[in-house]
Amino acid sequence: MDTIPTFIRGGSVVVRHLNVANSTSQTLRSGDYIVEVYLAADKSASGILFVDDGVSVDTISKDMYQTVSFNASGTRITSEVKLLYPGYNNTNTLREIVISGLEKAPTSVKINESEDDWTSQTYKDGILHVTGLELQMQKAFCVSYES
Secondary structure: OOOOOOOOOOOEEEEEEOOOOOOHHHHHHHOOEEEEEEOOOOOEEEEEEEEOOOOOOOOOOOOOOEEEEEEEEOOEEEEEEEEOOOOOOOOOEEEEEEEEOOOOOOOEEEEOOEOOOOOEEEEEOOEEEEEEEEEEOOOOOEEEEEO
16 A cells, blocks of 8 residues: 545644654654645634654653644634743744645735745645745744635
8 A cells, every 4th residue: 555545624734744754853853844724614724733852751741842823714824833942942944835625726825924935836626735935833924815
């Protein structure tokens, strides 16, 4: 079997690593991300990314973690970052955003109110791919699009 079918409920945001390394700590330190947004019928979606160092124990009780909350509503996707690591520098980068469930191709896509922050965008069968991003995961961002 070359593929495994995956079923994802509309209204979900899934974050995956672009580069998969051999261990959790290696992936955390060097892995860049893809954010996949699966819009519900009302064009909303949400999800949370939890990141710790992949090695320490009791990171939640010791406030040694980062969360990134993703929310989609209408024609906007935003992130909110909560960083509790004292002195931790998360250098992971968001490289691609995939938005599924669009009814037609967007005429305009903006990242943080700019149309110049990515390499390319493609649309096919209700799915928008925005690639070539270099967004730091420890900073909030906003993606907006118009159809």
